[in-house]
Amino acid sequence: MTQGDTQTPNGSSKAAKLCALLFISALLNTTGANADPVADFYKGKQIQMIVGHSPGGGYDIYARLLARYLGPYVPGNPTIVVQNMTGAASLVSANYVYGKAPRDGTVIGMIDRGLPLMSILGTNPNVRFDAAKFTWLGSTSSFADDAFLLIARKDAAVKTVEDARRLSGPKLIVGVTADGATDKDVAVLFRDVLGFNLKIIAGYRGGNEINLALDRGEVDARLTAMSGTSASRPAWFLPDSPMHMLVQFARATRHSRFPDIPTARELARDSTSLTLVELAELPYQMSRPFVAPPGIPPDRAKALEVAMINACKDANFLAEAASLKLDVSPIDGDAMLKLIERLAKSPPDVLEKMKTLQSGQVTP
Numbered sequence: 367m368t369q370g371d372t373q374t375p376n377g378s379s380k381a382a383k384l385c386a387l388l389f390i391s392a393l394l395n396t397t398g399a400n401a402d403p404v405a406d407f408y409k410g411k412q413i414q415m416i417v418g419h420s421p422g423g424g425y426d427i428y429a430r431l432l433a434r435y436l437g438p439y440v441p442g443n444p445t446i447v448v449q450n451m452t453g454a455a456s457l458v459s460a461n462y463v464y465g466k467a468p469r470d471g472t473v474i475g476m477i478d479r480g481l482p483l484m485s486i487l488g489t490n491p492n493v494r495f496d497a498a499k500f501t502w503l504g505s506t507s508s509f510a511d512d513a514f515l516l517i518a519r520k521d522a523a524v525k526t527v528e529d530a531r532r533l534s535g536p537k538l539i540v541g542v543t544a545d546g547a548t549d550k551d552v553a554v555l556f557r558d559v560l561g562f563n564l565k566i567i568a569g570y571r572g573g574n575e576i577n578l579a580l581d582r583g584e585v586d587a588r589l590t591a592m593s594g595t596s597a598s599r600p601a602w603f604l605p606d607s608p609m610h611m612l613v614q615f616a617r618a619t620r621h622s623r624f625p626d627i628p629t630a631r632e633l634a635r636d637s638t639s640l641t642l643v644e645l646a647e648l649p650y651q652m653s654r655p656f657v658a659p660p661g662i663p664p665d666r667a668k669a670l671e672v673a674m675i676n677a678c679k680d681a682n683f684l685a686e687a688a689s690l691k692l693d694v695s696p697i698d699g700d701a702m703l704k705l706i707e708r709l710a711k712s713p714p715d716v717l718e719k720m721k722t723l724q725s726g727q728v729t730p
Contacts, residue, residue, distance in 0.1 A: 404669045407471070408442030415448045416463055416475040418456020420572025424594020426450065428506055428654045428692065429476045432674065435683040439673035444472075452571055455547030456481065457492060460657075464495035469659045471666035474503060476656050479649040480548040482706050487717060489724045490545055497706055501658035502699035503671045506678055507593065509650040510695035513624065514552065514615040516540075517595070518587035519580065520608055527612055527628060530562045537565040541576040541585035544568060545724070548649065549576075549589040552615055554726035555646050556589075559639045560630065574598065580609070589615070591653070592623070596691035615643075616650035641716055642723070648709055652702050653693075671699045 415433050419425040433446040451459040456478040463475035484490055485497035518524065523536040530538050542550040556562040567585055570576045576588045577599055595602065602609045614621055615630045630647075634640035656674060658667060677683055678696040687694045712720075 402441050404665050405441035407666065408440055408444040411442070411444045411472060412447050413437075413440070413444045413471075414467075414473045415446055416459045416467070416473065417448060417450045418452065418459035418475065418477050419450070420452050420574055421450055422598060423573030423577075424591050424598070425456075425476055425478070425573070425654065427594050427597050427690065431683070431686060431690070431692070432506055432656075432677060434686075435677040435680050436673055439676045439680075441669055454492065455544040455550070457484075457490070457544075457546050461492075461494045463657060463659055464500060465659075467659050469661045471658065471662045471670060474656055474658045474670065476654065478547050479505075479653050479655055480546050480551055482652070482655075483649055483709055483720070484546045484724065486706070486710050487721045487724055489721050493546075498703065498710070499660045501660060501662055501667045502702040502706075503656040503658060503667075504674050504696055504698045504702060505652040505655045506674070506696050507653040507693045508695045508697045508701075509591075509616055509653045510693060511593075511621075512650075512653065512693040513592045513617050513621040514548070514589060514650060515592055515595075515611050515624075515627075516556070516587060516589055516613040516615070517580070517602065517609050518612050519583065520610050521583075522586035524563075524586065527633070530564075530612060531560070533561075533563050535563060537563050539565045539567060539586040541567050541570055541579050541588050543570050543572060543576070549573075551724060552589050552646060554723050555642065556613070556630075558723060558726055559642050560633050561635065587612070592621070593691060593693040600691075616647045638719070642719055645709075645712055645716055645720055646723075648705065652697065652705050655702065667699075674698075 415429060417426050417429045430448055433448045437443055437446045451462060459475055460477045460481050463473060467473035482497035485493050485495060518538065524530050524538040529535055540553050542553050544550060550568055553564060553566045557564045573590060579585050580588050601607060611624055611627045613630055614624055614627050617629045620627060620629055630643050631640060634643050658670060675696055675698055678694055684694060
């Protein structure tokens with residue numbers, strides 16, 4: 367080895383330091399490449415799930431079921447905390463999530479399926495959101511195996527659909543929540559489009575309160591989804607039930623559990639009333655909708671959407687849903703936006719008729 371090839375101790379030390387620096391740099395680059403900013407954000411945090419309906423009703427049952435399984439499917443495994451924020455059939459909570467909640471992915475909400483149509487129609491001045499601008503996460507049910515039922519007491523004066531449509535007969539007293547809730551809108555449709563002789567009592571805080579009123583005989587009937595009600599009032603669906611089903615809504619065909627109960631479509635009197643029924647049924651394809659505020663970071667929005675769909679596939683989630691007799695037929699956020707677009711593109715004359723229906727007066 368010549369003198370020029372001889373390596374000094376100082377040179378060896380510099381080479382070793384250079385190798386170490388290169389190794390550390392490569393390690394940092396690898397770590398950075400594998401880092402998940404969504405997981406980093408949610409680690410150790412809580413996600414607040416705002417439910418716009420009262421405890422014990424169908425929406426609340428669905429929300430709390432999802433809350434028990436959602437966290438592990440969100441990167442970072444945050445804790446999910448449910449909070450009921452009632453008022454105006456979830457309009458209060460929808461306004462909060464849209465306009466006041468943090469836009470960082472730490473607040474999500476479950477709102478009434480009827481609010482997107484209310485937003486499109488512009489019938490309620492208290493709506494402070496554009497439905498299309500929510501961050502739509504999806505719906506845990508698209509009503510694939512569900513039905514919206516007119517359930518009545520067997521001891522009510524009105525016994526049959528024919529009785530209910532006899533204008534000279536006694537009125538069927540129906541309890542509903544408030545503007546924007548599908549129970550109120552469907553009750554008005556039954557009265558003003560399908561010719562039912564109803565007295566509609568509005569202002570109940572939620573479905574559970576109407577159930578109690580129906581149990582006590584304060585009202586004769588209510589409109590509610592089979593799933594959810596099957597969980598909260600299973601006795602209503604037994605052979606010796608004090609209740610019976612008069613009509614099923616949001617069904618193109620009769621549900622297999624109710625082969626003898628007519629659908630609203632069957633009761634439509636002409637093509638105009640059938641078109642209105644079909645438009646009113648469209649929101650049920652996003653029956654249990656979950657939203658986040660507008661403008662949350664796209665990666666967190668996508669993570670929440672994917673987590674919701676994956677939670678709905680969880681074996682334990684499905685087993686618990688089955689035990690509660692809940693319909694689980696989830697759709698994602700993109701599907702929700704397409705449904706809202708379909709609502710908005712309904713023929714103008716049909717939307718005008720629906721505006722008139724949604725402004726229909728009911729007994730306060």
